[in-house]
Amino acid sequence: MVRAALKLGLVAALVLFPFVVTSPYYLHLLVVVAIFSIVALGLDIVFGYTGEVSLGHAALFGVGAYTAGVLEFQFGIGFWVALPLGVVVAAGFGALLALPALQVTGPYLAMVTLAFGTIIAILINEMTFLTNGPLGISLTKPFFADLREALPWLGMSKPRMRDVEYYYVVVACLLATLVVINRLLASRFGRAFEALRDSPVASDCMGVSVYSHKVLAFVLSAGFAGLAGVLFTYSEQYIAPNNFSFDLSIGFLLAVTMGGRKSRIGPILGTMVVVFLPNLLADIELFRIVAGMIAAVAVVVGGIIAVRAPERRVYVAIPVVLCIGFLIFALWLPKITDYKLTVYGLMILFVVYYLPDGIYGLIRQALLRWKRAGAAQIVGSGAWSAISPDTVSGPLLELRGVVMQFGGLRALNAVDMTVMPGTIHGLIGPNGSGKSTMMNVLTGIYIPTAGEIRFEGHSIAGWKSPAIAAAGIARTFQNVQLFGELSLLENILVGLNHTYRGGVADIVLGLPRAAREEAAARARAISLLEFVGLAELADEEARNLPYGKQRLLEIARALALDPKLLLLDEPAAGLTAPDIVELLDIIRKIRDHGITQVLIEHHMDVVMALSDIVTVLDFGQKIAEGKPADMQADPAVIAAYLGTSHIEAA
Amino acid sequence: MQILAQLIASGIAVGMIYGVIAFGYQLTFATSKTLNFGQGEALMLGSLVGWTVVAVTGYLIMLPIVLAFGLLQGAVVERLGVRQAIKTKSEAGWIMATIALGIIFKNLAENIWGRDALKFPSPLPEAPLSFMGVNVLPMEVAIVVGALAMMLAVEVFNRRSIYGKAVVATAVDRDAAGLMGINTSLVITFSYALSSMTAAFAGVLVAPVTLTGASMGGVLGLKAFSVAIIGGLSSGMGVVVGGLILGITETLTGYYISTGYKDVPGLVLLLLVLTLKPAGLFGRATIKKV
Known part of the structure; x- marks a missing residue:
């Protein structure tokens, strides 16, 4: 209610501004704030959400500006064509910029964006035949509809009419930007951006491809920079290469950081400070x-x-x-x-x-x-039910001679293993025996050096993590890999990413399908939280959970994938005794839902109580396999854990 | 053919400068996994301070003063820009803070020394020496010798002295080094000091050949980063080779295409290496642990 009133007030204020403040200087300043705000809002997608520092946004802004400038200067093509083209061209450059993002993050990516920005600046300067080089490009503001005769009471001169019209165009673009970004960031895409920042590995293993989402973030962000660039060209009526320097990129970053990342108001507030600052500094x-x-x-x-x-x-x-x-x-x-x-x-x-x-x-x-005082109670929506996997005859997962070599170290040496559907398959072995390597090989984090992995009869060796996740293998991590800044509910929703069919367009246009899918996913997410007993904490940030609960949340998130096979990597590590009892209960319930599980665990009582069959690894090799009780008595297993006595060895 | 040899000769000199600055990136990256985004500004400050001092004292006494200034400047950058961010594990924090410090240094330099390029007096004769028809400035020879000597000195210090061993230990495993009683945050400060010192030294080496001025740092810092990436952030040999590759490519581009595009190949190379082989041509890929 308050929010709606605030929004309406904001729009009204923007509409009325030209009639209240008649100074052309302030009108222009507000246009500049609006244009830079569009860039800052776009930058926030990359900087605030995916957490990458971009020092190339001034260049993307410049690409948009020069698209408009060159179209007008070389081909005489005007504003309305330039507007969409500027967005598309800049978005294309954004995709180009994101290519290295496949491999690198953090400071490397920051330097990449800086290098990219420098190259663009050089190109604009040097490609004189296209951009008119250092001389820059001059053009005039478009004049859309002359309303002076229709609305004589406005009492406006022609130049002022022109300025006011343009002001409204820019404001409309800003509002559209706000709506689009709001919708996108509240959707599964916004969650995916944050997920890949908090834990790229977990994102990939939840079927949310880090790479494609990073590219998407850069493309969207660049598109907004391009839009702002076109608006800037026509607002200033003159552009030159040094308009788009490194300092401007810093200005955008400063605006987003100072105003507040991950919000709509923040970047706008920050932009105001950055734009008004020179005026303050003039005095x-x-x-x-x-x-x-x-x-x-x-x-x-x-x-x-x-x-x-x-x-x-x-x-x-x-x-x-x-x-x-x-x-x-x-x-x-x-x-x-x-x-x-x-x-x-x-x-x-x-x-x-x-x-x-x-x-x-x-x-x-x-x-x-x-607000905390009156937090809303979340209502459950029925118990979680797994989409029960088709019963397949034969093994669900088959490993044949799998080898994983790191330099001189053979972490897995010709391991065979067969996991039958509907079972809980224990995987044990001393530290360093290759259990976690096995998990990483099974989920595509490592590509096996040799050997065959068959899942439901298809070979999955060499597949990337998101594809394996989509095929139906979910996992938890030994070192908990939650999306710390997302709420519990949102963590699960990232796992439910595969349930969405609608793309960016559905969300931007607010089509009913988008709302329907979101509502269905939320209901499922809450029932999953109920399943592990965390529903009351749905809106808490995941990083604030105690350790034991974090492990349960990871299990719920993995279940959101509707997996056929669930890999649990030391789920009981660091848990207290009552927590372990709860965990045992949950693992059994998962089995009752028909989901096959592979369980790595050091707590022998847990393994023995749950497993139908146990595989024992030592130094990367399978040394035994069989019923839990037999394994406990197996001399090779005892030797691996406790060592052999000299007398026996002799 | 002679032109080509001439271009390669000047490329080597430029490349060694990139190599020394890149070496500075390696120093801080080894101990703290952070980089000074204002490394180019450290070079620029060293060069300008040298310009002021050299007029009073002459070249030889100026050198230790500039080196001391570099040490101090690096320590200031670490204390103000990096230390807190390392504590809070905020990557964006140190990136933004070192950028901010770089901007401040550049702006202050503009106000102290002006915006125009300044001529740095050359300590060696300015008449070129001729080897088989290839003209080489004595100062260019000095650059190559000086750059190699500086890298060698730091390496020897790191390997031979007990303080250097603390640096190496911190680079290998910061937590373990801390547990062994090494004051790792002091080591990190020290690595920043060393890093800026090498940059300042590079500044006074290159200034007689090019010119000096407040805006000389930015592009040099960025291209040296390319070199550090091409060579690999962990490979000492890599920065020399990477520097030479870049230096020679640039002089060739400048001559055969256009001086306006001279900065482009280095940056494109940076983008390509990061896209295709992020560990660098000489670095080894690390195995990610989950």
Whole structure:
């Protein structure tokens, strides 16, 4: 209710703005804020959600701008064609930029985007025949519909009419951007972006391909940068290569970080600060006053903390000293405009250290605390029921002579194993015997050096993780791999990604199918949470769960894949005794649903109680296989675990 | 043929500079898995400080002063930009913070030394030497010798001295080194200091041949990163070879295509290597553990 009113208020304010503020200067400033906001909102998809630092967004923005510029300058093609083309061309460059993302992340990808940006800047500068080089391109703002005669009471001159019209076009684009991004990020795609940031391995094993989703994130993000670029070209009516420098990329990043990642309001707030900042910096007096206020606040806050918590004195002293230093710097400066970039840099440092969640992050925290009091109760939607797998005759999984070689180390040496449908198959062995390697080979994280793996009769050796997940093999991880910043419910929904048929278009257009699928998936997710007894915590972030519950959540997430085969990698590790009892119960229930399980475990009582058959590995080789009780008595197994005595060996 | 030999000769000099800066990336990456995105600015500052000092003291006394300045500058970058981010394991944190520091350094340099390129006096004669028709500046020879000497010195220090062993131990396993009583955060600070020192040294080496100025750092830093990637972030030999490959490719591009495109091959090479063989041409792929 409040939200709807706020949104309506925002739209009304944007519509009325040109009539309230008649200064062309401020109208133009608002247009610039809106255009840069579109870039920042797009950047947030890559930076906030997939967690990659892009230093190439100024270049993507430039690609859009130059698409419009070149179309007009070389071919005389105008605004309405340039608008979609700018989006498409920039999105294409975004896909190109994402190619290296298959292999690299983090600092590498940041450098890749920087290199990409530099190349684009060079190309724009050098390809004079197309871009007119350093001279830049001039063009005029489009004039759409002359309403001066129809609405004489507006009393507008022709140039002002032109500006106001263009303002509305830009505002419409901004609102459309907001709607599209809101819908996409609330959908399975937004969850997938966050999932691949928190745990790429787990995403792949949940059938959510890291690569294709990363490419999608870059393409979407670049598309918005391209849209903004086209708008920028016609708004400024002149573009030159140095409009799209590295500093602008930094400005976009600063806007997103300072405003607050993973929100719609944040990037817009941040963009406002970044755009208005030069105006603030143009006035040295105002700048000194602001610096003085900052220093005063820092001294007061620092003083309070120093008195209350003396042990944090040193930690607090640094920013206080910096703020005082900043004031001295401000008083000493004769002219501020030369130091604009220094102020930028200081702001980035400040935001990175003291405001990592941005301005909106602070507000959101305060809001959440207030909201917590009346958290809604989640209603269950019936018990979870597995889509029971077809009963196949013969083995479900067959390994023949599987070898996994790492350099000189043979982690798996010609292992044969057969898993029959409907059973719980224990896999044990001392540390380093190759159990987890086996799991990784079975789920496509490692490609086996040699040997054959057949699942339901098809060879799956060499398949990638998402394909194996889609075929019906789900897993949990020895070191829990949850999507930490997603809620429990969303973690399960990532596992349910395979239940969706609708694509990006369904979600952007808000087609009923998208809503239907989402509702069905949510109902299933809640019933899965109920199955493992975590339904009350559905909205909690996964990283806040205690360890034992995290393991249960992983099992529920794996079940969301509707697997035929579930691989459990040490599910009882680190669990307390009551938790283990609960776990035993859950594993049995899963079996009763007809799902075959492979169980790696060090708790012998768990393995013995559950397994129908046990395979024992040692140094990468299968040393025994059979009924649990027989294995306990097998001399080779005992030797592997306890070692042989010299007397016996002799 | 003679032109080609000439181009390769100048390419080698440029390439060695890239190699030294890339070597600096390796130093910090080894100990902390972080990089200074403002590495180019460290070079630029070293070069400009050298420019100011050399007018007073002459080239030989200027060198230790610049090296000391580089050490200090690197330590400042680590303390302000990296330390906190390592603690909170925030990758975006140190990337943004080192970028921010780079921007600040560049902006301050613009205000102190101006925006124009400055001529750095050459300590060696500026008349080219001629080897079989190929002209080589004495300073270019000095670059190759100096760059190799600097890398060798740091390597010897790391392998022979007890302090260097602490660096190597931290590089191999930071947690284990910490448990053995090594102050690993000090080692990381030190590796940043060393890294900036090599960059500052590269700055005063290259300045007499090119020019110096506040904007010299950015592209050099980025191309040196290409070299570090091409050579592999863990391979000492790789940066020399990678530097030479890039240096020679560039001078060839500059001559045969256009000087405007001279920066492109290095960046394209970076993109290609990262797409096809991210561990670098000389690095070994790591096995991901789950």
